[in-house]
Amino acid sequence: MISSIVSKVKQKRIAQLVAKGKRLDGRALMEYREIKIEPSIIERAEGSAQVHIGKTQVLVGVKIETGEPFPDIPDQGVLTVNAELVPLASPTFEPGPPNEDAIELARIVDRGIRESKAIALEELCIQPGKKVFIVFVDVYVLNHDGNLIDASALAALTALVNTKMFNYEMKNDEIVKKPGYKPLPVRNYPVAVTFAKINDKLVVDPWLEEEHVMDARLTITTDKDGKICSIQKGGSGYFTTQQILEAAKIAKEKAAELRKLVVKT
Amino acid sequence: MSKPEKLLDKKGLRLDGRKLDELRPIKMEVGILANADGSAYLEQGRNKVLAAVYGPKEVHPKHLALPDRAILRCRYHMAPFSVEERKSPAPSRREIELSKVIRDALEPAVFLEYYPRTSIDIFIEILQADGGTRCAGITTAALALADAGIPMRDLVVACAAGKADGKLILDLMDLEDKYGEADVPLAMMPGINAVTLLQMDGSLTLEEFEKAIEMAMEGCRKIYEVQKEALKAKYVTVKEETEE
Secondary structure: OOOOOOOHHHHHHHHHHHHOOOOOOOOOOOOOOOEEEEEOOOOOOOEEEEEEEOOEEEEEEEEEEEEOOOOOOOOOOEEEEEEEEOHHHOOOOOOOOOOHHHHHHHHHHHHHHHHOOOEOHHHHEEEOOOEEEEEEEEEEEEEOOOOHHHHHHHHHHHHHHOOEEEEEEEEOOEEEEEEEEEEOOEOOOOEEEEEEEEOOEEEEOOOHHHHHHOOEEEEEEEOOOOOEEEEEEEOOOOEOHHHHHHHHHHHHHHHHHHHOOOOOO | OOOOOOOEOOOOOEOOOOOOOOOOOEEEEEOOOOOOOEEEEEEEOOEEEEEEEEEEEEOOOHHHOOOOOOEEEEEEEEOOOOOOOOOOOOOOHHHHHHHHHHHHHHHHHEOHHHOOOEEEEEEEEEEEOOOOHHHHHHHHHHHHHHHOOOOEOOOOEEEEEEEEOOEEEEOOOHHHHHHOOEEEEEEEEHHHOEEEEEEEEEEEOHHHHHHHHHHHHHHHHHHHHHHHHHHHHHHHHHHHHHHO
């Protein structure tokens, strides 16, 4: 099975099963696939993590550099999230600059981290208006088997939690690295939970074949206090109000479970 | 613009004097561009938005065509002069994402299966922006689609709710979006209670979120009435002309 095209017969089967509260891979509607998290696997990066959700595999690397702050927030560090749908991850991924799917993925991960104030950016200022730390979060999709959003958000969070910043001192306006490291100031733990609507029912953590069948997708990111910090609806279908509120409640519970898997080395 | 000290005054009124659940003044007009198959113009507060629809027409490039339905394409774009500091006319990552979510918001309404092998192209230009432009863009684009005579399940209408100074508010303007605590843009087909766009950023409890979407939907229903009037108005003028 290399092709990502799902036969009509299989699509119908997936939809019929969901209507009966079952899934083709044997999971319950609100059950995640097996999740495996490996922190700090790229030594060159200041922080990194690999997350497997079923066969979906995402690697996130964090690099920290110095640069200029945004003119409107001169006393804060900068967060940049980028996502690459690397061609080795799926026969449907093409080389080239990020397409709208990659940009949407990066922006959902970005909003979760930013809106929950997960990184204390105010502590990343070196010289107000002149020099700050820039945190580059690069999401690298290595195998696409559905639900890239949750895998990417979880990998990004784990990578940030395990990010080490170099010590430094200022000499004549120049940064001089000193031996030793300190952790990146991470204050919150945003976790994304994605639902697919299939046959008018919600399922959590859709795998690739379910994504082909789904009418619409809803991602809800909650923070460590159970507050919602980011939402994104995608796909060409719609949700009812009841479905949205149901999803929000479940997202909070599921996020709490996923958050426990985030390990700090 | 710098950060205002407060977003709500002592009486609980907003910077532009609105109540918490009050919409900005809104004005719409349909069929205003001669070349487009459908077009619409909208003003919502200081937002000025133009939308045009071309199609159903032959797809270019051809390989994108689908054998069983039309493809819907959407471009959301901000004019360089629409914001305080000139915006580069090249599409930003934000605009690419918004183009996608707006397409996802409009697609459930359109009977694409009526026009196989064609494309329907939607162009949204933000001429002046003051917060809530994705919502204004959706409301305008839905009118342009209807003006183009494309069969739809319902009009799509969008409105945002959010939170500022601890209170839930409706139809956020730029300063409230930037300095408020949360922003929840929502699009729906009011006729069939279907939410077709939902985003959020900021921080809300479950209870606040539930209230916010109720508030946004209430705003949508009000704008929906204006939308329908704008569509009717076009044909009333045509009728008057033929009677003369």
